[in-house]
Amino acid sequence: QQQVKQSPQSLIVQKGGISIINCAYENTAFDYFPWYQQFPGKGPALLIAIRPDVSEKKEGRFTISFNKSAKQFSLHIMDSQPGDSATYFCAASKEGGTALIFGKGTTLSVSS
Amino acid sequence: GAGVSQSPSNKVTEKGKDVELRCDPISGHTALYWYRQSLGQGLEFLIYFQGNSAPDKSGLPSDRFSAERTGGSVSTLTIQRTQQEDSAVYLCASSPRRSNTGELFFGEGSRLTVL
Numbered sequence: 001q002q003q004v005k006q007s008p009q010s011l012i013v014q015k016g017g018i019s020i021i022n023c024a025y026e027n028t029a030f031d032y033f034p035w036y037q038q039f040p041g042k043g044p045a046l047l048i049a050i051r052p053d054v055s056e057k058k059e060g061r062f063t064i065s066f067n068k069s070a071k072q073f074s075l076h077i078m079d080s081q082p083g084d085s086a087t088y089f090c091a092a093s094k095e096g097g098t099a100l101i102f103g104k105g106t107t108l109s110v111s112s
Numbered sequence: 113g114a115g116v117s118q119s120p121s122n123k124v125t126e127k128g129k130d131v132e133l134r135c136d137p138i139s140g141h142t143a144l145y146w147y148r149q150s151l152g153q154g155l156e157f158l159i160y161f162q163g164n165s166a167p168d169k170s171g172l173p174s175d176r177f178s179a180e181r182t183g184g185s186v187s188t189l190t191i192q193r194t195q196q197e198d199s200a201v202y203l204c205a206s207s208p209r210r211s212n213t214g215e216l217f218f219g220e221g222s223r224l225t226v227l
């Protein structure tokens with residue numbers, strides 16, 4: 001059972017464009033939703049995270065939009081740059097739980 | 113640096129051999145996680161340690177997989193009688209928080225290839 005579904009699997013965006021990656025979750029007990037960024041040969045690193053008490057969180061060019069009723073959240077990358085080319089993972093967990101559950105990842109390529 | 117350190121970075125082994133993968137977490141981090149990353153499968157949770165205890169081993173795929181942590185620090189993931197489907201990157205992460213709703217700090221992984 002896949003608890004966090006991520007789409008698309010891959011994405012190509014032109015430099016300066018907006019990249020949008022979507023995730024859907026099933027467990028309504030989840031209360032922490034991070035996004036991780038991974039460059040080739042490196043481990044994933046936390047990019048931005050949100051909790052369900054807010055509908056949006058912005059950090060620089062990166063924004064998480066959260067829709068609790070739809071059990072969906074998305075990552076928006078504004079003014080995408082070639083340096084943003086990486087694999088992005090959404091994830092979810094619940095307070096008191098153990099594992100952070102990851103989506104299958106989205107490979108983003110930003111063309112210059 | 114003081115990041116999570118994993119060794120070996122690459123391991124090639126023959127089917128049926130045993131392998132050990134090591135993780136040195138960030139000093140003082142009480143929580144430690146092992147994940148497996150296969151092509152197209154994302155990050156698959158294997159096991160969670162809090163101190164030396166493993167309250168969640170639910171992700172270990174078979175009894176050929178085991179892990180331990182000693183001194184609240186170093187952890188070893190052991191795969192016995194390796195199979196080709198075990199080929200993947202094994203990632204270790206640590207966290208200073210008891211709760212899993214906080215940042216995980218990942219190592220660069222150990223790439224395992226089973227021939």
